[in-house]
Amino acid sequence: MYSRQFLEELYRTVYTIRVFETECIKLYRQGLIIGYFHPYLGEEAIATGVCAALRKDDYIVSTHRGHGHCIARGGELKKMVAEVLGREAGYCRGRGGSMHIADLKTGNIGANGIVGAGIPIGVGAGLGIYVRGGDQVVAIFFSDGACNNGVFAESLNLAAIWDLPVVFVLENNQYAVSSPIEEMSRIPDLHRRAEGYGVAAYAVDGNDVLAVYEKTTEAIEACRSGKGPVMVEAKTYRHGGHHVNDPGLYMPEERLEYYKARDPVKLAREHLAAQGQCSECDITTIEQQVLEAMEQAVEYAKDCPAPSVEEFLKEVEQN
């Protein structure tokens, strides 16, 4: 049994990610956000469950679909919104954008625009821990598409032969853009590949935040005690297309309905109500608080100045 407080925290995080993405999509439609924007809608339980199992001094490595990871690690909404709006007050001073948010304060090594590129970087953070000593761990987030890139295989092997404290968190949302995993891999249960490298692997329902939390906790314990890397494959499904401008028409209706019925926000809410004995009224209060925090973040960010071009050009002179 989990405490009400813990379940509240999980729900707050899951819901915050949902609200962040939903509100940012509105800003995108208003033309205030430009460029690529990959929503984490439908996958909220994975970042939330994994990060709840991590310690403050641990690391995570994120992806192009990285807002959820950043929030679950305790990232600041204000700085995130300011960044996606391209403002000086943003995480990357308006220079990085949605795909490049990093937050070293929360151990978030960063999102990445190159699919798979974060995997060896996470292994490197693990290697640093191994060389330094200590019992930190690294959670590396990546999706099914990245598993078909060479860096996945090489990284898995490196982490395995050096017993690195790395949890490979495979967010299998079953698509790489529009390519279904069944067409890109003979074995769509991708965690089965781990065995070939001598890496322990679990599959878990990626839409259930408690299931993710429990499996990741086990994995992290193994890592911390020096047993080497673990893979957790969390199966899930995007609630829409690959990015905001992709209607995702190739996603079969029934499949999408199935996963929407198992909506991670809904499941986390049910856990909070049932196990946490939280009343509908109290849950609504949490939701209100989250909505207000997001509203404030958007207002704050909209008022923030854009980066100064002159200052930027001065910095560039040094390059």
Place this chain on the structure above:
Amino acid sequence: MSEDKGRPGASGVRQLKYREALNEALREELRRDESVFVIGGGIGQRGGSYKVTVGLLDEFGPRRIIDAPIAEASFTGAGVGAAITGMRPVVEILFVDFTSLIIDQIVNQAAKYRFMSGGKGRVPMVLRTQGGSGNGLAAQHSQSLEAWYYHVPGLKVVMPSTAHDAKGLLKSAIRDDDPVIFIEHKLLYMTEGPVPQDEYTVELGVGDIKRGGSDVTIVAWSNMVPRVLSAAEKLAARRIEAEVIDPRTLVPLDKQLILESVKRTEHLVIVQEAVRRGGVASDIASIVQAEAFDYLDAPIEIVAGKNTPIPFNVQLEKACVPQEADIIEAVQRVLHL
């Protein structure tokens, strides 16, 4: 099937988008030659991120229009291997930024195979990719990396600026017996231009005078060409006539066309979107100063991208890439105005 300028008004000329012209080139070559096939990420059903391969899967089937996983190094290597053994693959890498992942197959394998085999082997492969900034896609999706490939002996480098050139050059690239790096520009896909109805090709290594003029020569390629042409119109209003030369292919480079123009105008401005340091513009400048020094009336001006990763914020993004005003200023400087 000779070169046709496709100027408006010529018979059998339509207006096509750059991406449609590329699509036609692929379609015609796939029909003409059974050994041509296309491989890349999301190019089949989805028709490519920029819609260049739309409809090809329906016409040519999954054996020749191949959707690959995100395994760039290996599917490019597969292209090299297929090319060596008699096929003519067109490999698509979504962003030139991602070609960093395939550089061994391009630089150590494809570029050198012919040479290392004592001239017996051939790699008739085209690498289609897309670069440039201007859409707020930030540091890993906005680069101009032609200098990397320009630098490597054994590769040809093509960078079309118009729908007409895109089609004719892609057809030539596919028929070429050596590896060709074909770099499109994300801001050009939706631009329209005249394209002849009849089949034609554009020879690799032949530049094009996009606008005649006698006061100054401006060399530019890819998306800098429309920008330079627009600057040239503004200059014309001030009675400065710029000659705009688009080499179209950086390797081989039509240096004769550039030299002849410089000898007439005695002033040269080179405009590139890529960062200044180690760029193709510097190399063209060195060629011109070595071969036409006595004709130059002023030091060569280079207008180039700033030495920085491309920022996300649009205003900053603009500030690092040559704009019309920068081009006009450079022309004024070179003419001592």
